[in-house]
Amino acid sequence: MKLMQVTDPDRVLKLVTEQFKPLESEKLPLTQAGGRCLVKTVYAPEDVPGFNRSTVDGYAVAARDTFGAGEGIPAIFKSVGEVLMGKTAPSLSNSQCCLIHTGGMLPKDADAVIMVEDTDITGAMVQSFRQVAPGENVIHRGEDLKKETVALPEGHRLRAPEIGLFASLGINIVAVHRQPVVGFFSSGDELVDYNSRELELGKVRDSNAPALIYLAGQYGAAVKYGGILPDRFETFLGQSRAMLEEVDFLVFSGGSSVGSRDYTARTMQELGKPGLLVEGIAIQPGKPTLLANCDGKPVLGLPGHPVSALNIFAIFGRAVIDRLAGRKEITFIPTVKAILARNVSSRSGRTDYVRVRLEAGVAGWTAHPVFGRSGLLRPLAEADGLLIIPAAKEGLGAGELVEIKLWE
Amino acid sequence: MKLMQVTDPDRVLKLVTEQFKPLESEKLPLTQAGGRCLVKTVYAPEDVPGFNRSTVDGYAVAARDTFGAGEGIPAIFKSVGEVLMGKTAPSLSNSQCCLIHTGGMLPKDADAVIMVEDTDITGAMVQSFRQVAPGENVIHRGEDLKKETVALPEGHRLRAPEIGLFASLGINIVAVHRQPVVGFFSSGDELVDYNSRELELGKVRDSNAPALIYLAGQYGAAVKYGGILPDRFETFLGQSRAMLEEVDFLVFSGGSSVGSRDYTARTMQELGKPGLLVEGIAIQPGKPTLLANCDGKPVLGLPGHPVSALNIFAIFGRAVIDRLAGRKEITFIPTVKAILARNVSSRSGRTDYVRVRLEAGVAGWTAHPVFGRSGLLRPLAEADGLLIIPAAKEGLGAGELVEIKLWE
Numbered sequence: 001m002k003l004m005q006v007t008d009p010d011r012v013l014k015l016v017t018e019q020f021k022p023l024e025s026e027k028l029p030l031t032q033a034g035g036r037c038l039v040k041t042v043y044a045p046e047d048v049p050g051f052n053r054s055t056v057d058g059y060a061v062a063a064r065d066t067f068g069a070g071e072g073i074p075a076i077f078k079s080v081g082e083v084l085m086g087k088t089a090p091s092l093s094n095s096q097c098c099l100i101h102t103g104g105m106l107p108k109d110a111d112a113v114i115m116v117e118d119t120d121i122t123g124a125m126v127q128s129f130r131q132v133a134p135g136e137n138v139i140h141r142g143e144d145l146k147k148e149t150v151a152l153p154e155g156h157r158l159r160a161p162e163i164g165l166f167a168s169l170g171i172n173i174v175a176v177h178r179q180p181v182v183g184f185f186s187s188g189d190e191l192v193d194y195n196s197r198e199l200e201l202g203k204v205r206d207s208n209a210p211a212l213i214y215l216a217g218q219y220g221a222a223v224k225y226g227g228i229l230p231d232r233f234e235t236f237l238g239q240s241r242a243m244l245e246e247v248d249f250l251v252f253s254g255g256s257s258v259g260s261r262d263y264t265a266r267t268m269q270e271l272g273k274p275g276l277l278v279e280g281i282a283i284q285p286g287k288p289t290l291l292a293n294c295d296g297k298p299v300l301g302l303p304g305h306p307v308s309a310l311n312i313f314a315i316f317g318r319a320v321i322d323r324l325a326g327r328k329e330i331t332f333i334p335t336v337k338a339i340l341a342r343n344v345s346s347r348s349g350r351t352d353y354v355r356v357r358l359e360a361g362v363a364g365w366t367a368h369p370v371f372g373r374s375g376l377l378r379p380l381a382e383a384d385g386l387l388i389i390p391a392a393k394e395g396l397g398a399g400e401l402v403e404i405k406l407w408e
Numbered sequence: 409m410k411l412m413q414v415t416d417p418d419r420v421l422k423l424v425t426e427q428f429k430p431l432e433s434e435k436l437p438l439t440q441a442g443g444r445c446l447v448k449t450v451y452a453p454e455d456v457p458g459f460n461r462s463t464v465d466g467y468a469v470a471a472r473d474t475f476g477a478g479e480g481i482p483a484i485f486k487s488v489g490e491v492l493m494g495k496t497a498p499s500l501s502n503s504q505c506c507l508i509h510t511g512g513m514l515p516k517d518a519d520a521v522i523m524v525e526d527t528d529i530t531g532a533m534v535q536s537f538r539q540v541a542p543g544e545n546v547i548h549r550g551e552d553l554k555k556e557t558v559a560l561p562e563g564h565r566l567r568a569p570e571i572g573l574f575a576s577l578g579i580n581i582v583a584v585h586r587q588p589v590v591g592f593f594s595s596g597d598e599l600v601d602y603n604s605r606e607l608e609l610g611k612v613r614d615s616n617a618p619a620l621i622y623l624a625g626q627y628g629a630a631v632k633y634g635g636i637l638p639d640r641f642e643t644f645l646g647q648s649r650a651m652l653e654e655v656d657f658l659v660f661s662g663g664s665s666v667g668s669r670d671y672t673a674r675t676m677q678e679l680g681k682p683g684l685l686v687e688g689i690a691i692q693p694g695k696p697t698l699l700a701n702c703d704g705k706p707v708l709g710l711p712g713h714p715v716s717a718l719n720i721f722a723i724f725g726r727a728v729i730d731r732l733a734g735r736k737e738i739t740f741i742p743t744v745k746a747i748l749a750r751n752v753s754s755r756s757g758r759t760d761y762v763r764v765r766l767e768a769g770v771a772g773w774t775a776h777p778v779f780g781r782s783g784l785l786r787p788l789a790e791a792d793g794l795l796i797i798p799a800a801k802e803g804l805g806a807g808e809l810v811e812i813k814l815w816e
Contacts, residue, residue, distance in 0.1 A: 030602075031618050031622070034622040034626075048785070048786070049612065050609070050612070086599070086610050087610050088609050102713075103596070103612070144785055144786045145786045151786075159789075160620070160626075160718055160722075161714075161785060163619045164616060164618070164619035164718065164785050164788070165615070165785040167602035167614070167617070167619065168613050168615035168714070170602065170605060170607070172602065172603050188493055189492065189494040189495075190493040190511055190512075191494070194576070199578075201458070202459065204458070204576070205576050205577075207572040207573070207576035209575070210438060210575045211568040214442040217442070218442075304511060306569075306572050310569060314568075337745060377456070377553075377569060377573040378456070378553045378559070380573075381570045381572075383569070403745065
């Protein structure tokens with residue numbers, strides 16, 4: 001019997017970066033570019049803010065006019081009006097001040113703002129019981145971003161703060177990498193469409209397809225679904241070849257039969273060069289995973305068990321989508337910290353993912369392993385996330401502080 | 409000067425649950441229901457799996473026929489064929505076996521599967537060098553889910569595993585809470601549309617609107633944007649009233665002027681009963697936040713500073729959306745664990761959110777605080793996430809292990 005050669009998970013992630021390239025550029029309105037990555041570095045077309053602004057509600061002054069002021073000896077100002085929001089400010093002479101609101105534009109002759117809490121007002125007379133330093137309570141022109149400096153670097157992904165930053169600069173069209181299109185096929189003679197009402201004995205519904213299609217969408221990809229491939233090689237290869245022309249990333253899922261796995265591997269060798277890169281990953285669940293590079297396009301063969309398929313797609317499918325989308329920075333895997341409720345064993349040399357349910361306790365979260373075979377969906381739906389046991393460990397002990405990766 | 413009465417962040421989250429109700433039900437195709445929450449408990453219409461299945465590639469046998477087998481004394485079987493995927497299995501007599509693949513249906517007379525690795529095959533003769541227990545390498549009918557037991561409880565959010573579970577049961581239409589519609593207004597006389605090319609001196613672009621609209625979408629809401637409200641109370645109230653009729657949740661953002669804050673608070677009192685619930689939160693950045701219940705509909709007034717506005721919407725805006733969407737389970741806030749690079753001070757009695765950049769090191773992540781005032785967007789875009797300093801602490805020290813909440 002042929003032994004499967006397994007690849008280390010980190011090596012697989014490195015292969016993804018080495019073998020595949022980000023997709024080409026397209027221009028999008030800013031409001032449609034959320035989640036996309038910049039094709040090139042964007043420079044600020046102007047200073048942000050565009051003028052000196054107050055960061056508090058108070059009185060704009062020349063700081064030197066407050067020097068020496070304190071609890072018993074107020075500095076005294078004549079208020080000459082108010083800075084109206086969105087308007088240029090009136091000008092000030094010596095010992096004059098002007099009412100200003102948060103975000104208001106500083107008068108040309110002012111360099112600081114006294115907070116309204118530190119003043120006492122009688123008619124047009126404003127007393128300050130504190131001295132302020134030049135620049136106090138002021139954001140200076142260009143302090144957020146100077147004209148012609150880097151606003152955001154190449155490969156940066158646009159999240160809410162980035163959208164806000166570009167909007168503040170008036171950048172409303174951005175050049176980003178195109179959205180990856182993922183093609184999905186299910187395979188296996190036991191599978192029927194999940195919409196099937198009645199099942200013939202021996203058949204199962206194709207539950208992976210809708211779950212994986214949802215995940216691909218969550219990761220920012222568009223999806224084409226090709227249906228269930230029969231266990232006949234010519235059809236398998238023909239349909240795969242046609243789909244690969246239309247998509248950026250092809251994924252096989254669903255069948256756990258020997259035939260469908262063999263056909264997937266053979267198809268990967270036929271579809272393009274260099275073909276199969278990975279024929280097993282040192283990971284549990286999900287070891288029988290295939291990855292190929294077919295003339296520059298990634299092709300992934302997921303294991304048939306639903307839990308394995310979702311786990312592998314969440315790690316490696318996502319990495320491929322991120323790579324095609326041009327994401328430069330490291331993708332952090334957010335986790336929840338928890339106390340492990342019981343011992344969990346694991347095989348050394350293999351990264352293990354164990355389903356856990358999180359329970360609130362006085363000292364934070366407690367992680368309860370949800371047992372059940374990797375083919376079972378119910379324990380997965382019961383689980384809040386996955387406990388990762390690194391390959392170097394042979395298990396984790398009750399009471400240990402662990403990290404839980406959440407499901408999407 | 410009137411002092412703002414601040415509410416504890418946990419109390420605000422509790423108010424969200426107490427004051428607002430999940431939206432009504434709608435029926436959706438399963439493939440469109442991702443992210444939605446179940447209106448009522450769903451029971452399994454059938455057993456999953458629907459028949460006893462093999463979890464490995466091997467030979468289906470009656471376990472008792474292997475008893476006593478070992479390295480030197482194999483149990484000997486006659487192979488009578490193969491279980492074809494998706495077909496019913498042939499029947500077995502004593503000491504007969506049958507080739508079976510992962511996921512294949514067990515013959516009626518078999519109760520275990522010998523892994524192919526543990527056998528030696530000569531023609532139709534199969535020798536097993538191990539004994540197997542009844543049930544070994546088999547998933548039994550109904551083991552994942554028994555007919556008429558709870559498949560998923562009320563309020564459960566549909567993620568990828570849940571979609572897979574329902575698909576495996578043939579549940580392709582689900583009753584979920586309707587998607588919340590969030591209405592946004594910006595306000596403040598200094599604001600101009602972010603598409604404006606040239607800025608008049610004193611004006612700033614409304615950068616919050618596109619960033620918040622993106623976040624609301626990420627949290628699963630649909631959005632209506634009403635534009636920039638002028639600092640005139642009658643218009644402010646009139647437009648807000650009209651918008652509130654069309655949405656489930658109204659959000660004011662953008663202006664930091666005293667006028668727009670006053671108008672927001674007055675509008676909240678006029679729009680419905682009981683009106684204003686919160687007029688400040690013990691949180692930094694984001695203290696000047698308003699929350700109201702206007703005849704059952706939540707209305708949120710965000711602080712004007714972009715960083716504060718995004719922070720508050722990510723915590724409390726999201727909590728409101730989750731509540732309207734009927735989400736029952738606790739929303740975990742996923743974090744990344746990191747070593748703090750330097751001391752960070754904080755005021756006791758207030759939850760502080762400090763922007764940090766994460767850097768990979770030998771011992772894991774190091775969190776570097778990104779300094780800059782709360783009005784500045786560039787440090788926010790530079791930050792990978794937020795370090796949370798609990799209200800009970802007066803700061804955190806260099807070298808401490810901390811948790812970082814990531815941006816979306």
